[in-house]
Amino acid sequence: MEKILEVKNLNVSFHTYAGEVKAVRNVSFHLNKGETLAIVGESGCGKSVTSKAIMRLLSTPPAEIKETSSVLFEGKELLTLSEKEMRPYRGSEISMIFQDPMTSLNPTMQVGKQIAESLIIHRGMKKKEAMDEAIKMLKLVNVPNAEKRVKQYPHEFSGGMRQRAMIAIALACSPKVLIADEPTTALDVTIQAQIMDLIGDLQKKLGTAVILVTHDLGVVADVADRIQVMYAGEVIERGTINEIFYNxxxxxxxxxxxxxxxxxxxxxxxxxxxxxxxxxxxxxxxxxxxxxxxxxxxxxxxxxxxxxxxxxxxxxxxxxxxxxxxxxxxxxxxxxxxxx
Known part of the structure; x- marks a missing residue:
C-alpha cells in the first residue's frame, strides 16, 4: 500500500520549571492511504502530543520538537515549513477532531460559520456558497434539521451533536488524513458507537486515512486496520488488529x-x-x-x-x-x- 504519512524518530520535549519533560521519545510509524491506524495507551503516554506535533499545533516554547524528528506528508517534510507554509496543509490536507467536544467549538460563533470558515480560507468559497456547503456537511454527519442547526450556537447542541459538528469541520475540506484524538471522550456508550460508525462510514465515502487516538482498545476493535501501543512516550508494540488482540x-x-x-x-x-x-x-x-x-x-x-x-x-x-x-x-x- 502507498504511504501518505510517515513519522520518523519523533522526539518532543516540554521545558518546565522542574526540568525537561521528554514526552515523546523516538516514535516512528507510517500511515497508508485509506487505512485506519489506532494509537493506544493510557493517559500521559504521548498519544495526543504525537498528534499535535504532526499538525504543528504545539506552542514552542514550552514545547520543543527535536531536530532529529521528521514528519513526511506525501514526501513533503512538514517540520521544516514556516507557519505560513504550513497553513495550506493544516485543516485542508491534514485535519483533526479534538478531544473535548464541549470546549473545542467557539461558543460565540454559529456552528455553520465555524464549518464555513475553513471552506472560505482553504477553498476560496464565497460566504453564501460556504454556508450551503456547511448545511451539506451537517447532513453528511447526520445532524437533523441542518438548515436550522447551521444558525445555532454550540450551547444549543447536545454533546453528541457537538462532536458531529466537530467532525463536519474536520472533513469540510475533504482532507487526505484525519486525526481523531479521543473522539468519544465524555460521550455515553450509545453515542460513542454512533460516532465511531459515522467516522467509519465517512472514511469509506471520502477515502480518508485515519489516525485514531484512544486509551480504550474496545473502541478500536471494529474500526482499526493496525494498532500501535504507546507507553511512557514510546511505541512498545505494533501490529494488525488480530495480532494485537489475539497474540x-x-x-x-x-x-x-x-x-x-x-x-x-x-x-x-x-x-x-x-x-x-x-x-x-x-x-x-x-x-x-x-x-x-x-x-x-x-x-x-x-x-x-x-x-x-x-x-x-x-x-x-x-x-x-x-x-x-x-x-x-x-x-x-x-x-x-x-x-x-
Whole structure:
C-alpha cells in the first residue's frame, strides 16, 4: 500500500520549571492511504502530543520538537515549513477532531460559520456558497434539521451533536488524513458507537486515512486496520488488529486487554488494575519504561532499553522477553487466566 504519512524518530520535549519533560521519545510509524491506524495507551503516554506535533499545533516554547524528528506528508517534510507554509496543509490536507467536544467549538460563533470558515480560507468559497456547503456537511454527519442547526450556537447542541459538528469541520475540506484524538471522550456508550460508525462510514465515502487516538482498545476493535501501543512516550508494540488482540506480546498490551470488560467472561469479579505508576519523564528510566510495573521484569530490563523485535512482517514488539535468549513467558496462558 502507498504511504501518505510517515513519522520518523519523533522526539518532543516540554521545558518546565522542574526540568525537561521528554514526552515523546523516538516514535516512528507510517500511515497508508485509506487505512485506519489506532494509537493506544493510557493517559500521559504521548498519544495526543504525537498528534499535535504532526499538525504543528504545539506552542514552542514550552514545547520543543527535536531536530532529529521528521514528519513526511506525501514526501513533503512538514517540520521544516514556516507557519505560513504550513497553513495550506493544516485543516485542508491534514485535519483533526479534538478531544473535548464541549470546549473545542467557539461558543460565540454559529456552528455553520465555524464549518464555513475553513471552506472560505482553504477553498476560496464565497460566504453564501460556504454556508450551503456547511448545511451539506451537517447532513453528511447526520445532524437533523441542518438548515436550522447551521444558525445555532454550540450551547444549543447536545454533546453528541457537538462532536458531529466537530467532525463536519474536520472533513469540510475533504482532507487526505484525519486525526481523531479521543473522539468519544465524555460521550455515553450509545453515542460513542454512533460516532465511531459515522467516522467509519465517512472514511469509506471520502477515502480518508485515519489516525485514531484512544486509551480504550474496545473502541478500536471494529474500526482499526493496525494498532500501535504507546507507553511512557514510546511505541512498545505494533501490529494488525488480530495480532494485537489475539497474540499480544508485550506485558503492557496484555494489561490493557485485561482491563477491558468482556461479555463472554465466565467468571464475575473486579476488572484487572495495573499496579504502580508510569515513570517520571523528566528523568526517564535508562532501561525499559515499563520495568517497574512488570511482573516479568529481569535485570536487563532495568539496565538497557529493549530493541524492537520483528515477529512477523506486520508485528513488532520492544520487550526483552521476546529476545531469543530470554526466558519464555506464555502470554496466551496469562490471558486465559483472566478470561481474555
Amino acid at each position: 499480544p506480546q508485550h506485558p503492557y498490551t496484555v494489561a490493557l486487554l485485561q482491563s477491558v470488560p468482556r461479555l463472554d467472561t465466565e467468571h464475575k469479579g473486579s476488572l484487572y488494575a495495573l499496579g504502580g505508576t508510569p515513570p517520571d519523564l523528566i528523568a526517564p528510566p535508562k532501561g525499559c519504561g515499563f520495568a517497574a510495573r512488570c511482573k516479568h521484569c529481569m535485570k536487563i530490563c532495568r539496565e538497557l532499553p529493549p530493541t524492537a523485535e520483528s515477529l512477523t512482517d506486520t508485528h513488532e514488539v520492544a520487550c526483552w522477553l521476546r529476545h531469543p535468549y530470554a526466558p519464555k513467558v506464555d502470554v496466551a496462558e496469562a490471558l486465559k487466566k483472566v478470561g481474555v
